[in-house]
Amino acid sequence: MKASWLVPVTFALVPVVIPATAFAVNIYPIDRATMLTGGKFDFKVEFDKQVDPAQVSIKINGKSYQQVWSQKSDFIKDEDGLNASSVVIKNVDIATPGDYKVEVSAGDENGTVSWSVYQTPKKRQAKNVILFIGDGLSVAHRTAARVMSKGITEGKANGRLAIDDLTNMAFIGTSSTDSIAADSANTMSAYMTGHKSGVNALGVYVSRAKDSLNHPKQETLGELIKRTTNMSVGVVSDAELEDATPAAVLSHTRRRADKAEIVSMFYDIKPDVLLGGGSAYFLPETTLGSKRKDNQNYIERFQKAGYLLVTNANELKKQGSSADKLLGLFHTGNMDDVLDRRFLKNDVTKKFPDQPDLTEMTQTALDVLSKNQDGFFLMVESALIDKASHPLDWERAVYNTIMLDQSVAIAKKFAETHPDTLIIVTGDHTHGISIIGTIDDDKPGNDMREKVGVYETAGYPNYQDKNGDGYPDRVDVSKRLAVFFNNFPDHYEIFRPKLDARFVPAIQNEKGEYIANAIYKDIPGAVLRSGNLPRKSDTGVHSVDDMIVQASGPGAERFHGYMDNTELFRVIVDALSLGHGKQE
Amino acid sequence: MTRCAVLNRRIALGGFSGRRYCQWLLLILLVASPLKAQPTLTFEQFYSKVSVLGLEFSDRVKQLSGQQIEITGFMAPPIKAESQFFVLTKMPMAICPFCSSDADWPEDILVVYLTKRQTFIQNNSMIKVTGILEYGTWRDENTGFVSLLRLRDAQFSEL
Ligand SMILES: [Zn+2]
Numbered sequence A: 001m002k003a004s005w006l007v008p009v010t011f012a013l014v015p016v017v018i019p020a021t022a023f024a025v026n027i028y029p030i031d032r033a034t035m036l037t038g039g040k041f042d043f044k045v046e047f048d049k050q051v052d053p054a055q056v057s058i059k060i061n062g063k064s065y066q067q068v069w070s071q072k073s074d075f076i077k078d079e080d081g082l083n084a085s086s087v088v089i090k091n092v093d094i095a096t097p098g099d100y101k102v103e104v105s106a107g108d109e110n111g112t113v114s115w116s117v118y119q120t121p122k123k124r125q126a127k128n129v130i131l132f133i134g135d136g137l138s139v140a141h142r143t144a145a146r147v148m149s150k151g152i153t154e155g156k157a158n159g160r161l162a163i164d165d166l167t168n169m170a171f172i173g174t175s176s177t178d179s180i181a182a183d184s185a186n187t188m189s190a191y192m193t194g195h196k197s198g199v200n201a202l203g204v205y206v207s208r209a210k211d212s213l214n215h216p217k218q219e220t221l222g223e224l225i226k227r228t229t230n231m232s233v234g235v236v237s238d239a240e241l242e243d244a245t246p247a248a249v250l251s252h253t254r255r256r257a258d259k260a261e262i263v264s265m266f267y268d269i270k271p272d273v274l275l276g277g278g279s280a281y282f283l284p285e286t287t288l289g290s291k292r293k294d295n296q297n298y299i300e301r302f303q304k305a306g307y308l309l310v311t312n313a314n315e316l317k318k319q320g321s322s323a324d325k326l327l328g329l330f331h332t333g334n335m336d337d338v339l340d341r342r343f344l345k346n347d348v349t350k351k352f353p354d355q356p357d358l359t360e361m362t363q364t365a366l367d368v369l370s371k372n373q374d375g376f377f378l379m380v381e382s383a384l385i386d387k388a389s390h391p392l393d394w395e396r397a398v399y400n401t402i403m404l405d406q407s408v409a410i411a412k413k414f415a416e417t418h419p420d421t422l423i424i425v426t427g428d429h430t431h432g433i434s435i436i437g438t439i440d441d442d443k444p445g446n447d448m449r450e451k452v453g454v455y456e457t458a459g460y461p462n463y464q465d466k467n468g469d470g471y472p473d474r475v476d477v478s479k480r481l482a483v484f485f486n487n488f489p490d491h492y493e494i495f496r497p498k499l500d501a502r503f504v505p506a507i508q509n510e511k512g513e514y515i516a517n518a519i520y521k522d523i524p525g526a527v528l529r530s531g532n533l534p535r536k537s538d539t540g541v542h543s544v545d546d547m548i549v550q551a552s553g554p555g556a557e558r559f560h561g562y563m564d565n566t567e568l569f570r571v572i573v574d575a576l577s578l579g580h581g582k583q584e
Numbered sequence B: 001m002t003r004c005a006v007l008n009r010r011i012a013l014g015g016f017s018g019r020r021y022c023q024w025l026l027l028i029l030l031v032a033s034p035l036k037a038q039p040t041l042t043f044e045q046f047y048s049k050v051s052v053l054g055l056e057f058s059d060r061v062k063q064l065s066g067q068q069i070e071i072t073g074f075m076a077p078p079i080k081a082e083s084q085f086f087v088l089t090k091m092p093m094a095i096c097p098f099c100s101s102d103a104d105w106p107e108d109i110l111v112v113y114l115t116k117r118q119t120f121i122q123n124n125s126m127i128k129v130t131g132i133l134e135y136g137t138w139r140d141e142n143t144g145f146v147s148l149l150r151l152r153d154a155q156f157s158e159l
Helices: A002-013 A139-150 A184-193 A221-228 A244-248 A259-269 A298-304 A313-322 A338-343 A358-369 A384-389 A394-417 A566-576 B002-013 B018-031 B059-064
Strands: A025-028 A033-036 A041-047 A057-060 A073-076 A086-092 A098-106 A109-118 A128-134 A168-173 A232-240 A273-277 A308-310 A326-329 A376-382 A421-427 A433-440 A479-485 A491-493 A506-508 A514-516 A527-529 A547-552 A562-564 B047-051 B054-057 B068-076 B085-089 B109-114 B127-139 B146-158
Touching (some): A025 A098, A025 A109, A033 A566, A128 A566, A139 A394, A139 A479, A184 A221, A184 A566, A221 A259, A221 A566, A232 A244, A232 A384, A244 A259, A259 A298, A298 A308, A298 A326, A308 A313, A313 A326, A313 A358, A326 A358, A358 A376, A358 A394, A376 A394, A394 A421, A394 A479, A506 B068, A562 A566, B059 B127, B068 B109, B109 B127
Parallel strands (some): A128 A376, A128 A421, A168 A562, A232 A273, A308 A326, B109 B146
Antiparallel strands (some): A025 A041, A041 A086, A098 A109, A168 A547, A421 A547, A433 A479, A491 A527, B047 B054, B068 B085, B085 B109, B127 B146
16 A cells, blocks of 8 residues: 555656655655645645654754644644554645745654745736636647638638637646546646646645545635635536536545535535536435435525526526526536537437537626626636547547637637636647548448548548538538547447447446447448457546647736646736735 | 546455355246236336436336336446346446446436346347336445336346
8 A cells, every 4th residue: 555655656756866765754745846825735744654743843944834834733643544643734825935845854754845935926917817628638639620610621721710829839748646647637636726636636635545535635726716816716617517627626635536525615615607517416315316425405505605596508598697606507417519419419418408508608607707897717618528539439529629619719709808818728638539531431342441541542521511600510421530549448440420329439348348339340341449458448548648728818928838737827826916815 | 547446346356156156046947937028118218307406207117116117228237246236228338437436327227136146247238127116216235326216126138
């Protein structure tokens, strides 16, 4: 147990020189943490064995921690039965910018970390910040969205996406404290706290605590704004609102599956606009369909706290903008892909036939939030880019990307009349997806592989958008983009869009291994592809490739070159000048 | 895919006794009798109302409750290799909900409790299940798995 958390953390933090002492003590926030002046965090020291509290020394730039922080420290003699001691000091901050060295010792155990604490500019640059997250958004999603939405002839795109004209751009590194790979929890958490964390964690460092809700907290942007300003906060997603990306705006847990607890954290912070899926975690367990294990009715609680509740697109459109505080829940779970909702008349959206589009949610959120003279922070997630990319369903992922782009267009329009708005568009992590040419049904024979066109035999696809809605009128045209993922479980490649429902490439067998889903086996031209992932992998995985971030508006000039994902937090807090405490 | 670690651990714990298997086999042979024509239920018929604010069971489910019914679907992997129940879904599902929590299953699933334990076999094809229909929220004692609709004393066969 100990080795498994010590070794990766140590390598992640100290790649070149590993001091012998690094194995003795873990300190949170970790080495090389960058923090905002006045930003709250939990400080924790984990000793390797039980230590005598009288021997514990914690010095911050040479000063005893009791001189730096007035908060009560908690000495845990034997943490969670691990026969090891810890010191925890909750909800502390550092008010003065500069470099800090933290030295900890107890008997023969000692450790050191360095932190850098920064101050934000006095003058607030931006009134509003709108952050768009395309979950899993990769370069191929963007290219395919441009090709399918705008067309391309003789080598030149016939039009530009809304994101194509954002003024600034950078590469973003997405790796985790415990792994070079990442998930949507700790990547969004890095944007929202400015701190790194481990896979699966939201707003906390991954310590050795057994309780997922008892890890050292990192203050989130949503909390910071609500604690220190009079700004409004909005969270919009077409996933469950408790899903990792929206949850990261204001929650703290080492396990993103703590969805019932995440709803209560939303309630504690009360963002002004909440629009998305996931109503099952708002309902008390006595209501059929609830996924809570208690009798808290969060729909009622939010209503009592002054929120207007809307549950379908029609209500959102008619009443949403009039609200001061708005809770919109449009599905018990994740909302449905735009390809199924608006284009394929299949069974998928029968359960919830009147779900709003991400564009409508974005517009209503802007209508509500922009009433606040002190400005707002709005996070909009196109979550299903990722949820369709995992099962290798690239068409649904690209339609969800077009929807993201159309939502960005709405924000850009808002910024025309509100030029003090910083718009940031990025993803949280990437997928191993790539476009290699076309698939042409009219090529001779039945062997689908021979219909894949590459180099000069690819030509151009024949998607059309006659009604000008920005989406191809048909996804199943005779000459389509050839898009493949580079990692996959066993599955049948059918070289065609799946019109009935999202692709389910593999299902589990009795050994817990994922095998190709046989329902696609008899589709003409289906080819069995043996997986290249471990057999326990149900679907494709995230890639470690850099993420692209784009931005326009005040503060956007800060995006350039290569940046760590924690730096996005700093761009936002600098633009909003959040490092100066409560501005009354 | 760290999500699956819990499941893997659980599967690893599940042992299997050959002797017990023989006893079950004998019992199944004794219990098995020719099947009469019986009412069928489809996944679409589970709820009369599915809304953001909750679900309602359909009249058909209420009428068939307590009766032996027949339904076709796909078997999703159970918690343990020798579990007494499995989840029946309309289409094959890839999610691994036991890894994080049972709550990640959609509403339109049916939990099937077999007459006798039997080893899970992934046939990767549709199965026909018969059993006595039961509705209402119920938590499995051994696993904590919460189900809304169940078949008791069930048997399944390949189609
Ligand atoms: Zn993902």
